[in-house]
Amino acid sequence: MALGENDRTLIEDDVVGYLQRHEDKSLLRFITCGSVDDGKSTLIGRLLYDAQMLYEDQVASLTADSKKQGTQGQDIDFALLVDGLAAEREQGITIDVAYRFFSTEKRKFIVADTPGHEQYTRNMATGASTAELAVLLVDARAGLMTQTRRHSFICSSLGIRKIVLAVNKMDLVDFDQKRFEEIEADYRAFAKDLGFDDILCIPMSALTGDNITTPSDKTPYYDGPPLLEHLESVSSTRQEEAPFRLPVQWVNRPNLDFRGFSGTVASGSIKPGDPIIAIPSGRRSTVSRIVTMDGDLQEAGPLQAVTLTLEDEIDISRGDMICGKDSPAEQSDQFSARLLWMADDAMLPGRQYLFKTANNTVPGQVSKLKHKIDVNTLAEKPGKTLALNEIAAVNLNLSAPIAFDPYEENRQTGSFVVIDRQTNATVGAGMIDFSLRRAANVVWQDLEVGREERAALKHQRPAMLWFTGLSGSGKSTIANLVEKRLYDMGRHTAILDGDNVRHGLNKDLGFTDADRVENIRRVAETAKLMLDAGLIVMVSFISPFRDERQMARNLVPDGEFIEIHVDTPLEVAEQRDVKGLYAKARAGEIKNFTGIDSEYQPPRHPELRINTVDMTAEEAAETIVQHLTDGGYLSA
Structure with a gap:
């Protein structure tokens, strides 16, 4: 899962520094997750405390804070160790993702304490995006919750294959064996189709x-390892074994004598002398140097920020990917994917969003919502839109x-985030399953006669006049007058009217937000x-959303989209109400x-604003025709 640029940079810088100090030990990245108040932060605090991984000043500070803000009376409140935000301490919940690095004699760890509250599911997904194991907490009193199931499904979707089901707060049920076994049976039955390799x-x-x-004498029925022992011994996935991938984030050209390609290694390893292939150009070369601020490297691996110089001058830009010679990444513009929606405003198929990968941002849309996934039953269900925290194919x-790369093969290069074009907020995150076959089969057909030739034959420039405004504002009336005026001038036109189109092309659509977008x-x-x-086209639609009007603008060359806002106040439109629609809506x-x-x-910022x-x-029609004349659209 792609993180925000700043978050990713900060985390990876910390990780690289930590790894350099502990190169002799293997690394395990894991998360704690589960429902609200299941004890995730307390677990990490207790783990660090009992394993003697805290400094004396940290223990002293924790003890003092516990007396002032803790929930355990005079005892230490271990949750305060990771609940760093003031809002978290006040509410007793985790909001942000808290990362902790620690090391034992056997292994080093990076743990992400992720939020349990449904509102912050997006933060949980961020923490899970780089984890190899998840410690999923369940309150022994409550059993499996919706968030337990949702987090399990997200872990599965994000490629986590090892789960520790931590049935916590057993002290509140007198360490009852029957209760523990009930929860274990419920979870194994739920998770049987999630693809986990190991559930403890x-x-x-x-x-x-x-x-x-350490093992507890209060659970004689449990003969497995304590949590820390399991974390120290469980096998980890090595991203180094995946094919080499360097998403190019910057072409480094400080002077005429140096040209390098900078980015963070997503997977695999590279050495000077190794052959590479650049995607999408397919050009090949050989690595000359691996440059860093601290000097050249003899080898670079995952999470290392490096600059590669090549033996040959080949064309590589930001957004390209440098791959191992024998294992190039795939290319496509159409995909089947899984999408987790993270915004209050629903996802609308057909609406234009920005899709951000590790090093590239491309406009696009969800062309089809195949089905939503019920996180409680894992059943597929139909739907037209995605609401907050819903997941869909x-x-x-x-x-x-x-x-x-497909996400199953490479988590770094098979993930993306979705960004709202208007607010620039991250609204979704997804995993690519595979390229749709038609993306390779459907190509543009070269035509001998193009739009310029057709327009020249008509002695005009193509233009899309997009009339937008409230119902009753006068859009259709003005568009009709403009077309009549152009017809009298011998111009070639067409008109698309909202009501008329719904009798044919769009007769299957209603008036929900999703239907309006389509x-x-x-x-x-x-x-x-x-x-x-080569026509001049009048498009008269309410078209209430900026995103869809921007989508229409993006379809055509610069200068051919003319947005005309027929600006009529609501009260005036209601007074006109010749169809009686406002009265019915009010009723x-x-x-x-x-x-x-x-x-x-x-x-x-419309090209024209018409105040009716x-x-x-x-007068409005004459103003529009004059705009076309001045712009050279009606040249003879």
Whole structure:
């Protein structure tokens, strides 16, 4: 799973420094997860304390804080060791992901304490994205919760194959063997189809330290290892064994004598003299040097930030990927993927988002929501949109090919995050399953006659006049007058009207947000084909969302999209209401009506803003025609 740029850089810098200090020991990355108040932070605090991995000043500070802010009376509150945010201490929950590095005589560890609250599922997914093992806590009193199941499914989706089910707070059920076995049986039945290779169930009490670092005499029915012993002995996945991948984040060219390609090694290893292939160009060369701030390296591996110089001058840019010669990454612009939605606003298929991989950001859309996944039963269920914390199997359609590996083969190069184009917020995270076959089979057909030739024959420039505004604002009236004026001038036009299109092309769509997005997507694609024919196209739709209007703009060359905001106040549109639609919407007879119970997002910077309060329809039409004339669209 791709992290935010700053988060990833900070974490990886810390990791690399830690590894350099402990090169003689193997590393295990693991997370703690589960529902709210299952004891995740307490477990990590107790683990570090009992294993004597805290400095004296840390113990003194923890003891003092426990007396002031703790929940255990005069005893140490181990949760305070990792609950660093003030809001977390006040609420008694983990909000952010807290990373801790520690080492025992046998192994070094990086542990991520992840939030249990449903609102912060996105943070849990971030912590799981680099983990090899998950310690999943369950309150012995409550048993499996929805978050237990959701976190298990996310762990499975993110490639974690080793699970420790920590049945915590056993002291509150008198270490009852029957209760422990019930929870273990329930979990194994739920997780049987999640693909975990190893599930170890441990009865424990993080508060009292039972089965944390040493076996507890209170659980004679449990003959397995305590948690720390298991963590020290469990096998770890070696990313070094995967094919070499360096996502290029920067072309380093400080002077004419140096040209290198900088990035963080995602997987595999590389040495000077090793042959490489650059994707997507397919150009080949050999590594000359591995450059870092601390000097050249003889070998580089996962998580190391390096700059490679090559023997040959080949064209490589940010967004490309340097691979081992015999194992190049795949390329595609259409994928089958799994998507975890992380935003309050629903995911709408057809809406344009930004898809960010390790080193590339590409516009695209969810072209199809195949099915949602019920985290409680793992059953597939239909759906048109994705709400907060929902998970689905989807098809993606990107505007340009990217280099990738299936997530099952490489977690670093098979993951992506989804970014909202308007707010720049991260709204989703996903894992690529495979490229859709049609991405390789469908190619552009070269045509002898193009849009320029067709437009020249008509003595005009193609243009898409996009009329947007509230119902009753006068869009269709003005668009009709513009077309009539252009017809009188001998121009070649077409008009797409919202009501008319819903009688044919879009008769299967309703008025939900998802249907409105698909409505505009189809119309924009149709209008684009008309522009290819050299026409001037009038598109008259409410088109309430900025994202979809931007999507339509992105479909055509610069200068061919003319956004016209028919700006009419809501009260004026209601007064006109010749169809009686506003009255019905106010009475609750029409749902999802723009301006009443569905949002309208006015354009921020339209090419033309038409105020129909101060201007007649005829004057508005003349203004638009004059804009076309001044812009050279009607040149003879």
